[in-house]
Amino acid sequence: MDVATIIIQCEDYLFPTLKFSVRERVLYYHLIRCTHLEGKSSALFTLLPLANATGVSESSSREDIRSLNERGCIKIEDRSRNGHLVRVFLPEEIAGVLPAEQLVPEVDIETLDFYSNRQFVSSLLAREGQRCFYCLKSIRAESCELDHTIAQANGKNNSYRNVVCSCHECNTTKQAQAAVDFLRSLYRKGILSQTELENRLTALEQLQAGKLVPNVGAVKIAI
Ligand SMILES: [Zn+2]
Structure with a gap:
């Protein structure tokens, strides 16, 4: 999936449908940047660098990570001393976000x-x-x-x-x-x-x- 499509799907469907706050938008884009734009769906995150990268406090980062996790936009796959292993879902992978005609079937x-x-x-x-x-x-x-x-x-x-x-x-x-x-x-x-x-x-x-x-x-x- 190309970056333009991801951004359009975020702006047109994901953010309005799930009523993302400005902070959540910034966090979600950053998570996409660190995962899908590097060709993977999961990455290890720790709160302080995450807070620094998105310009908020650690407690705000924690709160927003929980919120995205609860709404199925990310999945915290593991917690350890090294940080949170977070799987980040693309808008098309999040249930109920894209209208049916936006979902392109797998074709040969x-x-x-x-x-x-x-x-x-x-x-x-x-x-x-x-x-x-x-x-x-x-x-x-x-x-x-x-x-x-x-x-x-x-x-x-x-x-x-x-x-x-x-x-x-x-x-x-x-x-x-x-x-x-x-x-x-x-x-x-x-x-x-x-x-x-x-x-x-x-x-x-x-x-x-x-x-x-x-x-x-x-x-x-x-x-
Ligand atoms: Zn010609």
Whole structure:
């Protein structure tokens, strides 16, 4: 999960739903900082450093830790002389915080159809850096085209390994040409520099090898 999503879910759902005080917000962000932003869900905390980091007294820290624990936002897994081992839950892991449509079901990306209904156009465009996969012209989600690097005539393959975002011109010019040949034709026309051509050919190889996986986490998936 990316940081932007966590912050939005905190501000829009967690804090208002559970009526977090300012102190609790500061504490929760700090706990997230020390756990999930370092790729783990639990960490050891002691009161004095925690109080110093969040600008409150030790007794306030203790009170707020208890409050978050009681409300299921964190779980104190162990207490020892070394401190509290605290597991910190993300907003999506806390019961009753996110509305149902915000919960993205687990999906196998290999089974998703990236062509039909343009459902994942934003995810693909983000992967492409908001540019046409072929000529690198800036494109927008509303007007860009979806293109099969290996044309449909060779078999239906709507995988993220085959579907890219392109500008209208590339989509109509390429048609059933092999993507490699089409990229070379853009180079011959002076649309791509030699370095750009080489980068595009590498990107094409990576795409077809399944190394350019779009992030579909933020997309509401219709099942
Ligand atoms: Zn283009």
